[in-house]
Amino acid sequence: MKLTRRIQASQRSPLLQVLKTSVATAVAWIVSGLLLPGELPVFAAIASLLVVQPSINQSFAKAIERSVGVIAGVILATLISLALGQNSWIVILAILVAVLLSWVFKMTPGTGNQVAISAMLVLALGSSSPEYALDRIIETLIGAAVGFAVNLLIVPPVLVTPVRDSIARLGNELAASLERLASAMRAPQREADLEALMIEVRLLRPMREAADAAITDGEESLTLNPRKSSHRGDLKELSEVLDRLTPVVTQVIGMTRAFRDHYDDDLHAEPTVTAIAGELTRAAHDLRLVMRPAFIEPEPMTSEFPALTAPLQISPPQSTHWVLIGSLMEDLRRIREELLIDDPD
Structure with missing residues (x-):
């Protein structure tokens, strides 16, 4: 073997x-x-x-x-x-x-x-x-x-489709990770559930590296290629999408790790944590919006407008969860900056 x-x-x-x-x-x-x-x-x-x-x-x-x-x-x-x-x-x-x-x-x-x-x-x-x-x-x-x-x-190779596919996989998994984390915040979690959550979110890094490698291969395939003019714009748009997804990958992994490390059985009852879970669900929606312009036939969305229309306003936590809540809020703020970079507000 x-x-x-x-x-x-x-x-x-x-x-x-x-x-x-x-x-x-x-x-x-x-x-x-x-x-x-x-x-x-x-x-x-x-x-x-x-x-x-x-x-x-x-x-x-x-x-x-x-x-x-x-x-x-x-x-x-x-x-x-x-x-x-x-x-x-x-x-x-x-x-x-x-x-x-x-x-x-x-x-x-x-x-x-x-x-x-x-x-x-x-x-x-x-x-x-x-x-x-x-x-x-x-x-x-x-x-x-x-x-x-x-x-x-004889049909000069153009490797733009693999780029599109790799970024689609990364974006879909990233949105799913946000939704899994939001669901975990709303209900009690076992130790095995927390570890499974961490294992799944760690898959984002190799997927991000695969997308970056696909971009490199795509650029290589267009160099000296007579068909490059009709594909250069697509590759540039895909590269810009990946640039916006990359910091979100870092933030989502960090949020999941913080949730795992600071978890206790009373966490789901914290009102602010429940509110953050709602914002994560909205972030998953907005993440799919960010991906749409890069694809030829994007899946239909229930709403074409960003769900994170305004930053989440909270009062200072009145519990022992203030360290976790502060960490989640900072990561959520950074995610919002990436997803709403084109938002006029």
Whole structure:
């Protein structure tokens, strides 16, 4: 099982990505074979195979990385072969020199490995003549260009939908957390109930991190993408929604922890706590309002107006719950500032 986890991804790559990689490899092989007859176009096939990436920007970066690595490796192999002749131990020497030069010039791992692999292939499979070296460089450039073109022309990936989905999950769970906390404030709670409440609210942090990672992937997918103009506005709007949700995540986790830590069986009878529970329910409503502009088909709401129309006014608590009430009120104030940021009042 451990070996399986090391060689298998959590999910399959999109079938379209597999088809694009196959098309790019086949086209690179054919084109390179026609332009440079005589040798099997292995370098072109490998280049196109590596260049087709999940985003256009990644494809461009991989094309540069692959091309630079091959050019350096081919030149290195040619120079070593011309200087020391044709011997089996020359291959090992070329690999060692390639690794050392990659370290000296601070090359990325991908580029450094490509230098060593290219030098090894040139010495092991081909000739060391300058003509052969030049052909392999041209062949690699053809493969990289074909891979980039295929990824650019065949449905360039746009990862805005995953961003929308991740923010929707975060927003819905955040609203549900507010409602769960409000319900807990209105009735006596067992120790197990309080722990379950805390466990559920802690899920907000990884969901927030997943949404942030989705934003990064979305921005990556639009870089150099010809379809970016029609999606850039959507991604910006989603990013703004996430910026407003992030501090609310912090406040809701803090409120839940404070409620758990300072809970006692008389808490639900405190009038101010009951009032705060009502405000949390309203905050959940307003949170869903904040999310609506970012989605294509939002679910219908019973009210389109913010429920937190005014700050909650309370008298100083007359019980031992004043520490908890003060903490909840401060967190509630901060949530209100985020949710009503566009409110004219």
